[in-house]
Amino acid sequence: MPELPEVEGVVRSLAPAASGRTIRDIAVSDTIIKSKSEAKEAILKNISPEEFAGRMRGMTITDVTRRSKYIYFHLRKDGDTHLLVSHLGMSGAWFAVNEMDEVKEEKFRRHIHVIFGMEDGGLLAYADIRRFGELRLIGAESDHPPLLAMAPEPFDDSAAGHFLDLCKTSKYAGKPIKETIMDGKVISGCGNIYATEALFRTGIHPGRKTGRISLKRLGLLFAEIRQVLGEAIEAGGSSISDYRNINGEAGGMQDRLRMYGRQYCPACGTATKRMTIAGRTSVYCPKCQH
């Protein structure tokens, strides 16, 4: 499942592959057309397949950037700028190819839902096995308020202060620390995998109340989150279940995860425990994490 480092990997390869190219036509899968006809919001948000295709036609992709776990396609047509916001959900993937059969893995090829045909003849394809991802065409970030509510990028200078300030508020002080750090308004792009890892590395129990952790430890936790995210970006992301970059390649970070998905603590050998926090499974070592 793609988190911030995986999305960063996609953007780093997508930006040079897509920038400067103009979209000639759009194909939307029958599956999505059917879902949308049943009034579901499958992948295409707040727009019909026909309107999406009509508006995207003729758009030039000027740049591709990342904000938290969102991919921003910066677009221009007739002198106006637009933004296509892509979230990969659980299992989304982009592929830049010349023919669809260049998408080697059957499980992705079977679930290609949107294809951008480029004026130069190439293709940009969005595949999504579970259809939890989204494509949202807007004018600018301000058209979709949740985008404006996101925490600063974790590598920004302001991110640590933002995190520590919110930890002190009554809203977050009573919540389990894992729920706090996975809230995108508190820290951008820290999902289950990297939250689990950073908590293990700092010896903090995922269920500990945020307000019961010293500012010093919270500062160390934030630094560790940033460290883990940075390591994962360098390793090309973690390919837990369905992450692939635009060339269909998996990342290598999963081999370096020390707690996520583990049965035994790599530090002391104790059997790991799991608990549900904010509806998600959390793994931790009952001996090393307090």
Add this chain to the structure above:
DNA sequence: TGAGCGATCCGGCGGC
């Protein structure tokens, strides 16, 4: 007013 919960987008997979 806002916190909290359930529903919603689904296919894959573990378990029986």
Add this chain to the structure above:
DNA sequence: TGCCGCCGGATCGCT
């Protein structure tokens, strides 16, 4: 082997 139920990012709407 087939079917049921669980899982999960993020948002939204209801209580």
